[in-house]
Amino acid sequence: MLPVHLSWHQFREFDVARQKPRLLLYSIVISQGRRNDVARFLNAERLREDWPELRLLVSSRMRRACERRFGLSPAGSDATLGYARLMTCANT
Numbered sequence: 001m002l003p004v005h006l007s008w009h010q011f012r013e014f015d016v017a018r019q020k021p022r023l024l025l026y027s028i029v030i031s032q033g034r035r036n037d038v039a040r041f042l043n044a045e046r047l048r049e050d051w052p053e054l055r056l057l058v059s060s061r062m063r064r065a066c067e068r069r070f071g072l073s074p075a076g077s078d079a080t081l082g083y084a085r086l087m088t089c090a091n092t
Contacts (some may be wrong), residue, residue, distance in 0.1 A: 002041070006032050016046075022052060027057040030066060048072065 003013045006028055014025040029041045047054070051072045055063045066072055 002028065006037060010088075016043075019050065022046065023054050023057060026050065026054055030054075030058055031062055044070075075082075 001026070004012075011024070012030075014021040016022040016025060026042060026047065029037050033041065037073070038040070051066075052074075055066070055072075057073065058066070067074065
């Protein structure tokens with residue numbers, strides 16, 4: 001369940017086992033979240049797997065920032081670097 005500062009309307013609970021709800025949750029956290037929200041709600045492995053679809057749901061500015069910060073490539077192929085950067089971000 002997302003906190004109110006991320007989603008104040010009916011879209012606060014997401015079944016992350018299903019891809020479409022997970023993509024929506026991740027796009028909200030990426031667009032609106034704080035550093036601790038990223039660490040709490042995003043799974044680095046799932047982010048890498050979902051990035052080819054997820055990158056289309058966020059603005060081009062957010063897409064470039066995520067690809068740069070987490071080492072995600074447009075094709076989602078740079079998995080190891082992305083995981084390391086996401087974990088570094090989550091632990092700071």
